[in-house]
Amino acid sequence: MNAEVLTPPPLTDPDALIADLGGRARGAAKRLAIATTAEKAAALRAAAGQLRTQAAKILGANARDMEAGHAGGLTAAMLDRLRLDEDRLSAIADAVDAVAALADPVGREIDRAVRPNGIELSRVRVPLGVVGIIYESRPNVTADAAALGLMSGNAVILRGGSEAVNSNRAIHAAFAAGLATSGLPADAVQLVPTQDRAAVGALLRAQGLVDIIIPRGGKGLVARVQDEARVPVLAHLDGINHLYIDGAADPAKALPLAVNAKMRRTGICGATETILIDRAYPAPLAIVDALVKAGCEVRGDKAVAALSPHVEPASAGDWDCEYLDAIVSIALVDGLSGALAHIDAHSSRHTDAIVTEDKAAADRFLSEVDSAIVMHNASTQFADGGEFGLGAEIGIATGRLHARGPVALEGLTTYKWLVRGSGQTRP
Amino acid sequence: MNAEVLTPPPLTDPDALIADLGGRARGAAKRLAIATTAEKAAALRAAAGQLRTQAAKILGANARDMEAGHAGGLTAAMLDRLRLDEDRLSAIADAVDAVAALADPVGREIDRAVRPNGIELSRVRVPLGVVGIIYESRPNVTADAAALGLMSGNAVILRGGSEAVNSNRAIHAAFAAGLATSGLPADAVQLVPTQDRAAVGALLRAQGLVDIIIPRGGKGLVARVQDEARVPVLAHLDGINHLYIDGAADPAKALPLAVNAKMRRTGICGATETILIDRAYPAPLAIVDALVKAGCEVRGDKAVAALSPHVEPASAGDWDCEYLDAIVSIALVDGLSGALAHIDAHSSRHTDAIVTEDKAAADRFLSEVDSAIVMHNASTQFADGGEFGLGAEIGIATGRLHARGPVALEGLTTYKWLVRGSGQTRP
Incomplete structure (x- = not known):
């Protein structure tokens, strides 16, 4: 039985839904921005542990998606992308552990200078804030994107494909259970709770609520996201x-x-x-x-x-x-x-x-x-x-702004200027 | 007589106009991207020289703008922003010379690594490409933005305010005359040749032709640009x-x-x-x-x-x-x-x-x-x-992507990855 995929609940106000998710993500992002590397790594290891502990539940959910996919006529290639087994799930949990072991970009100093008036300047990396990830049938993206987002201090809002809805929910639930034991806010990793397409439109328009959208999937998805989004998009359309x-x-x-x-x-x-x-x-x-x-x-x-x-x-x-x-x-x-x-x-x-x-x-x-x-x-x-030695990547960008080529943890950060004085006024 | 400001020529196809300007800017950008620091600095010094040589012509054009501004009821503050005199024009030329003396960000290596397979990786700064600048009544922006764009290897498309149209044209003509003596392409610095507002709309929609739009002016201008643009915008709306x-x-x-x-x-x-x-x-x-x-x-x-x-x-x-x-x-x-x-x-x-x-x-x-x-x-x-010691700034950005805080030459660049191997294939 997979009634929800066949008859998604009607979504009366997609903008309100995304405003709610986005507001909670922004709140979580404030806490994540000042989380220590050790806190973030511990949360990810706990999430990886839950992915292993809840393997049976996740594989059961995936079996329901596979059944619906067969019934719905997905191609063999799509079914293969959708399918999980013990090895694949184990690889997903290992990948989360691997992200926990990466160097934390947050707080890293980009440069530093002392001005003639004695003012000290430095640029330090800080998280982007709230990252929206829109993806297709591969359920591993749920865990990968959540892990990269968290390690770089960002809250993430995930929206996976309809064909993987049960798998994504089970993976997300396991990830969230890990987070819950770690003291970091559960709202740091959210899954859009409906497959109604209007929610995607609202997410793409959520300027101020979402700082960046990263589409993961085929050219059709990326083109649609680039066309509709008012939020900045990090992506590549083609690899010619x-x-x-x-x-x-x-x-x-x-x-x-x-x-x-x-x-x-x-x-x-x-x-x-x-x-x-x-x-x-x-x-x-x-x-x-x-x-x-x-x-x-x-x-x-x-x-x-x-x-x-x-x-x-x-x-x-x-x-x-x-x-x-x-x-x-x-x-x-x-x-x-x-x-x-x-x-x-x-x-x-x-x-x-x-x-x-x-x-x-x-x-x-x-x-x-x-x-x-x-x-x-x-x-x-x-x-x-x-x-390239960056660890896992969230995607490859061919745009010219912000980040270009493989985008990993550093690409999910921005910087701020810290100015330290001793009472200087500007003449 | 300032008939053009009062009755702008009808613009039948603003998208075609911007496609033409943008295409020529893209061509110029290719040459600028591989221009040496010495070439760019020499071009800027030549432009500064022409601003001095053509001072009488520029001040005459400014006098026509001032006359129209008085007649049109501009406020005293707006007239002051519009007004040029010998000292102000001399400062504009000096500022162009000062940009010529700044360190060139293009080609600067951000980082470098050697992978275990012997592949050498480096990230080096390259120009953004084509930069659109939309500004209001200060004619100095014509020279400032052209200089910063050129020194960072970008072609620029300038669109100033109607009230400064004659001043901007005269400053642009002097700048272009300097460029012409330097061997760099004249299309590197273009002024939108009409004050028809439809041209601004087309510029803001020119995805693929223009890489970034930078609005310089009051909150009304910035808000309008941020609202209408499909091209990425670097700006700040408020300084609260x-x-x-x-x-x-x-x-x-x-x-x-x-x-x-x-x-x-x-x-x-x-x-x-x-x-x-x-x-x-x-x-x-x-x-x-x-x-x-x-x-x-x-x-x-x-x-x-x-x-x-x-x-x-x-x-x-x-x-x-x-x-x-x-x-x-x-x-x-x-x-x-x-x-x-x-x-x-x-x-x-x-x-x-x-x-x-x-x-x-x-x-x-x-x-x-x-x-x-x-x-x-x-x-x-x-x-x-x-x-902050960055030299002249093109603006201050409060968005989270790409560049944040004061944006100068470095903020007008992106990077590319250079990969040097000795025949490595991926296993």
Whole structure:
């Protein structure tokens, strides 16, 4: 029985609901902002403990979601994202413990100066405040986002997908039970109590109540959030990433980089979607053949299509397509300048890479490519907060304001200026 | 004759106009992003030189604006803000030279790490891209904003007030003439060529074309921009700043701080608007008397009104009022906790200060007050980028994202991640 998903309760005043959640979150945020690192870590360890203790309850709730998902015709991929088992739940609890062990960004000094009049200035990191997370079918986001929010001193308001409603509630209840034993306010982690879509609209409009919205999910969700939100949004829409193989690339590096960047995992935002090969590069066919052999469909411009019968001709739309699949578009370009022009025209400004042994070419690429992450002789699949040593990430941002690239604890903070004087008045 | 101000040309397609300006600004921004510090500084010095060379033309244009302003019934304060003379114009040129001498934030490394797999990571500052500045009657903003934008590697689109249209055009023309001699693109600094208000609306909606909008002007302008903009906005709406005089304050510091924080300049956003005095503070009357003697109207709560016949009773609205005038509201509060509660309820989160000799009280105030700038034993009038050693400021931000407090060159930048490998693929 999953009546609630089928017939959500009518929501008469979504703005009032969000004002209530937001007001309570703001109150909790005040307490969290001055919580010590030890308090936050202890609360997270208690939450992780409850996720383990309440495993049977959580897996039971997930089984109800899976049953409804089967009945509702979710795809196999969606069901896989939704599904929990003991191992996956254990990994979720471990991830919460891992966040508890991360360095606390709050209170960290960014810089300091003493003015000629003796006034001491410093900028110190403080939490953003209230963070709204809107996500789809993966129930692990409930625990991940709550943990990252809490460790960075923020209150979070979570809104997961309808298909995971029972799983999310069970995970949230376990997390909250852990919090309750820790002395930090229960309102620090809230789950929107209705699946009515109007609540999402109200959350996106909640200027002053919510400081930032982070959507986690597919392009449809992110686009809708970016379009509707009046609250600032931290997100990326696309990962149309390029690997440029320069004429001065070492083929022994270029070939494995091309295969790894495209094929290691095709469904992640850091996967390469377009490979650009310098006309001066000696072995383009080997790149094409290696990709085909790895199971990749290759769509090429005329020059690439002429290399191999395995290459399909690319259409104009291919150069702006995020396949998230075992498909790649490949074009030959006129050297570094040709690559830069193509990337400028088609990149989604997430991650772009050059393969070359020419240091000057690498430096020019790193300088001129205007993307959140720019790489030299490395696979675009490294575009990940964990790989960057940030610990877990809340997302990857391709906007230009506030935080860019992988966003982890530091990206969930802002700063304030502390001014210490001894009675100075301004002349 | 100032026909254009009286009858602006009809603007048939404001979005197309802004798309044109924005596209050209984006192109210029690409060049600016890789301009060297020396190139940018030389361009600014050339612009400053042209402002001096073209002084007669600029002052003539300003005289036409002043004439129209008189005829149009501008207030004396507005006319004073509009008015240029040789000294003021010389100061504008000097300010451009001063920006040329500031440290360039672009290319500065924020941090660096080497991962266990040998990959080198660094975050380096890069320009935001295209900055829109919307301002009112002060023509100096045309040069100031252009200079700060250029030095931080950004293209700027300027939109000044109708009353200063001739002054702004003359200053912009001089600035552009300087740029033209420097080899940097003229499109780096553009002035919206029409005073039609529809162009402002289009600029505020120009997501993707403009990276950030900075309004410079009164509360009405800022509120309108914040309300209409779909592009991120960096601004402050109010400066409802508090000076809290703790029971453990040294009266020899508290009295001059209170007078300076309120009265040094009453019209700036860093001026104190409310003074909170601990009931335990021994000499509240001396504070009131000193303010009255300095020419300030004092509005007090019952306890303060009982101290002196010169105190008017405060109304409920006084605690949320930015007077920007020689008026102050004063309340007695129950110690630090009472002050924190009042500030939390009424501060606009710009600048708040405590006066005390009690280090623990100061530390708690600095930690718990959630404002962009929090001070101990210093006048709130120091809330200024110049006083903070940042050089000129483009504005003060009270939002929580991206930059907070005084925003100068660094606040006009973002960062990108540079990843340097030697062929690493992700396992």
